[in-house]
Amino acid sequence: MSQVKIEVSATTAPVDLNELLEKTVESIADISEVKGDTHAILTSQQPSDTKALQVLKTAATEDVVRLEPVKISTFEGDYLKWVNVYEMFKTLVHKNKQLQDIQRMQYLVTSTNGEARRLIENLGVTGSNYQNAWKMLFERYNNKRTLPASHLQAFFSIPNVKSETA
Structure with a gap:
């Protein structure tokens, strides 16, 4: 499994959250692999863009697998x-x-x-x-x-x- 690493250099310039989001989305092969990284970004940054924050929160909490609803078998008394x-x-x-x-x-x-x-x-x-x-x-x-x-x-x-x- 590949690891996705996001590096933010420690400079005096503020981090552009939208740019960070674009880079993250482009490099994600499997959301489940980066849940921990996304959570770390959310807790360490205070983004001003609420839409970007919502996308990151969804990526961190949403399950990847979508299953069809299970049908209950009809019971006839057997x-x-x-x-x-x-x-x-x-x-x-x-x-x-x-x-x-x-x-x-x-x-x-x-x-x-x-x-x-x-x-x-x-x-x-x-x-x-x-x-x-x-x-x-x-x-x-x-x-x-x-x-x-x-x-x-x-x-x-x-x-x-x-x-x-x-």
């Missing part, structure tokens, strides 16, 4: 798929502090189908019903006896190999 759907929903929706319970309930309803949807469909899409709906699904599909039995059943229903393969 015990074999419960653990994956549960972990994904719990992480993206249930523990998301930016969401209100009514939003969580809407996500829960739209990410269920079949047997799982029938279990919660009589509950209205309200914030007060979210915790009950989540608990109903959790108690039904996180059953410590049914989950292993479903996996064993799936394992024993795999067809036998008839002949050897290379």
Whole structure:
């Protein structure tokens, strides 16, 4: 990885922040490599140009990688798929502090189908019903006896190999 170094000579002339910004932007190959340098510049200089300051602050704090939003799989009541759907929903929706319970309930309803949807469909899409709906699904599909039995059943229903393969 290459290091980007910005040298400012100690002269009596003031540092032109716009010129420094242009040189910095031209030489950046990867913003994550210069976050530390940019932070040092921000803390040691008092730029008069607020736009230049904002660009430097953004470069110092912005993550480089932009990922597509993760879609939650639709759960239809298959015990074999419960653990994956549960972990994904719990992480993206249930523990998301930016969401209100009514939003969580809407996500829960739209990410269920079949047997799982029938279990919660009589509950209205309200914030007060979210915790009950989540608990109903959790108690039904996180059953410590049914989950292993479903996996064993799936394992024993795999067809036998008839002949050897290379």
